[in-house]
Amino acid sequence: MVRPPKKVHSIYTALREEIVGGTWKTGAKLPNESELAQRFDCSLGTVSKALALLVHEGFVERRARAGTTVIYGSPDSVASQLDAYAFIYPSEQHEGIWRAVRGFQDAARDAGRRVVMLTTGVDYQKETEFVSRLSEFDVRGAVIYPVIPTPQDQVHFSQLLVESRFPVVLAEISLPGLGCSTVVIDGFHAGYTMARHMIQRGARKIGFFSNFAWAPFMRDRYQGYRWALEEAGIGEPAGGVYLDPAMHPDFQDPLAEPTAMAKAFLDRAGKIDAVVCAGDFLAMGCIAAAQQRGWRVPDDLLVSGVDDYSVLAASHGVPLTTYRIPYEDMGCKSFDLLDRVIRGQIVAPEERQLRGEIVIRQSA
Known part of the structure; x- marks a missing residue:
């Protein structure tokens, strides 16, 4: 098409x-x-x-x-x-x-x-x-x-x-x-996949950074991260999990709030090896905050995101390792579900979970 x-x-x-x-x-x-x-x-x-x-x-x-x-x-x-x-x-x-x-x-x-x-x-x-x-x-x-x-x-x-x-x-x-009926991303798989990647890279102090943390799909990403750490026998680093319930989307300056949040997060977390971020904007905010501290990404800190936005792939000079969400498929599957509901082909509500895949770049 x-x-x-x-x-x-x-x-x-x-x-x-x-x-x-x-x-x-x-x-x-x-x-x-x-x-x-x-x-x-x-x-x-x-x-x-x-x-x-x-x-x-x-x-x-x-x-x-x-x-x-x-x-x-x-x-x-x-x-x-x-x-x-x-x-x-x-x-x-x-x-x-x-x-x-x-x-x-x-x-x-x-x-x-x-x-x-x-x-x-x-x-x-x-x-x-x-x-x-x-x-x-x-x-x-x-x-x-x-x-x-x-x-x-x-x-x-x-x-x-x-x-x-x-x-x-x-x-x-x-x-x-x-x-x-709903079409959702398998957030558990996203969080688990990115945390496992950090562990395979040799990281042991792995933080998690999220806003909008009360939302179920963000909570699922955190649970996937926790499962990967427990599976590897690794605990959450002290002060290394940041779950902010607030979200103030700003499409004009989408990195302003994530960068400010990341500064507070890194101040509290201290020296950690890696950060699994619940979204790409959060990841780029974390990279910006780390660079302001004089840290090099990925040498001093591994950073990953979730989304795979093309506009952020190489922001701040560091191509972002992330989990690609199939948004196009989400839109397509949503139409298909609505069409089937309207045609009377779905009696009970359906939930379709979509999985993405890791895209490895320089940041991790």
């Missing part, structure tokens, strides 16, 4: 969300291509491709000398809207989410299904609003890749899912007992 270029997709996403959100109502004319090219700082050809996607998905129609007209919500588009599947997700600035979105869209195109993509950013209230208003978007069900900042928010989010009359599939997080 050929994927649209990133700029085309970003224009398509922005216009689609404005249409769905009511900025451009049924029958309204979109600005002409020259005006859109100026707004999005791109070529006319790029705008044309984005508009072609909107036509394909049933949001607009284009006619010579008549311009581009919104048809979303019109009687002519009702049939296609009733077949749409929604994907609610935080932000495409997050590479893992961007890859999951691609997987979902590719699977939808292969199945000939229309989709409605709803972006929430890091606004939990916007996320809950989308869930409660699914009926207004004329969709048959939704995959949700949620941002749940606190345990209290999880209780509220769970109640929304219980009350929703729409089929929902969760990506990345599992909430047992709510009747939702």
Whole structure:
């Protein structure tokens, strides 16, 4: 499947969300291509491709000398809207989410299904609003890749899912007992794999560094780390486990908080041989903090992550050893589960666990 270029997709996403959100109502004319090219700082050809996607998905129609007209919500588009599947997700600035979105869209195109993509950013209230208003978007069900900042928010989010009359599939997080099928990463395997690698490299004082530690999928990574250490007859180093329950995602400066946290962690942990980080941003923050202390990575400290984000692969001059999460497969499998739920092919909720693999680079 050929994927649209990133700029085309970003224009398509922005216009689609404005249409769905009511900025451009049924029958309204979109600005002409020259005006859109100026707004999005791109070529006319790029705008044309984005508009072609909107036509394909049933949001607009284009006619010579008549311009581009919104048809979303019109009687002519009702049939296609009733077949749409929604994907609610935080932000495409997050590479893992961007890859999951691609997987979902590719699977939808292969199945000939229309989709409605709803972006929430890091606004939990916007996320809950989308869930409660699914009926207004004329969709048959939704995959949700949620941002749940606190345990209290999880209780509220769970109640929304219980009350929703729409089929929902969760990506990345599992909430047992709510009747939702889920696609998750085998976090235990990720933590175990990375800790075993550190042990094989000869490390004995191996720390673990995590934020968002109350979340089950992060907790699983810690449990995998512990199992690997116990299996090797190694104890956790004193002060070497950092489990911060907070998470404050910042897509504009994603390394600021991890670096500040890593400074505090290394101050407390003292001299350790290696650190298994629960995510790539945490790992790069740890490398930055170690370098500020005058430590060399990997000579003085081995560091590993989980995710395998391409933008971080060689950050701070040290290619990162990490656990590659198959985000594209997560998006694809999420679509497949939602499709099967809507077709009545799944009676009891299913959980699909995906495993990744270690990618060995210079940092460990």
